[in-house]
Amino acid sequence: MDDQLQELYAFLFAPERCFIADEEEWIEGGVGEFLETIRSFLEARGVVLEISNEQIGKDEGYSLAVNGEVVVLYTEAELAVTRGQETLARTTAPVNRLLTEADAAEQMYCYSGWNDLAVIFLTLAEHAKACATLEAAGYEFPEIPYDPAVATNLL
Template identity: 35%
Template structure:
């Protein structure tokens, strides 16, 4: 089934520009100029400074390693990945779209992915599933087919023949959706429903990994964690509340 998106490209350009301006204005690192994530702009909270921050992050990463956080990457690169994360404060590692950057060892952790809500809502689920498919298959999730229909009649995805409605035509047209219990309109709705779909596939496969949302300071991210890893990060004082992982039910409830 092909895609038939009717979204206005001018609206798309305006939306991207608005998001960029918002990111620059709201990111602490952009008080002077926009820069890559650092202690001030990544995931570190206020009470920790300098070496203390690195010690706290290092301890958290050690605990995550014991829980299997680095088990999907090459063993000989784990120490370097942890050192980079400790220095940058970005514990998830750069998202997979930077995977070809050999200098950024943290990309090899293979847990964090770019998950822009607007891209997902605008016929992006097939592409997203393609990106995360290696991780899903490592969990025993078998994907034999992915199809989708997207346009003025709503957005529906079929995975292995099972139908998943991202949003209906009524929801797409609803002027009140942004004021409903789902903040963010169809962007958020698609994210919640697609993540719930992915978690359902993981559960059926018998995996204890789940996909969580987090705010990466730019477009939004997704990270795969076990319940134990999720709990550890949620309780850590080394990670800002804004960038801590959030479960689908936390966001949609």
């Protein structure tokens, strides 16, 4: 691996901006627990995070409330088709909205590597630099959030 890529990965996966999760655990009901692990990071940026009403069931799918707003992470019908991939985007969306409302510089991105999931907080400039560095080396950053209408904008 060349020096630029090594520096980039050291930056992206630094403990002050990167939180490791298990993607399968998210799909199986671990989103609320994970959001608790990033609470202090968010609070340091002025974000108030209240998680409640986490529900997962065979017939209902998976949902939780973020600051009182119910977020459907997936329905059972979706799970049968997508295996829960929408959970990533639907988890980042309310967090990023709260970060924006708090005028925080960072946004939440998920670097998905099958079962392993790295949640990385980057500014837009850091995100652009990471994308450019990876693209120049012939790699992509499998990025969430994404625009569901244009599912090709993976980092």
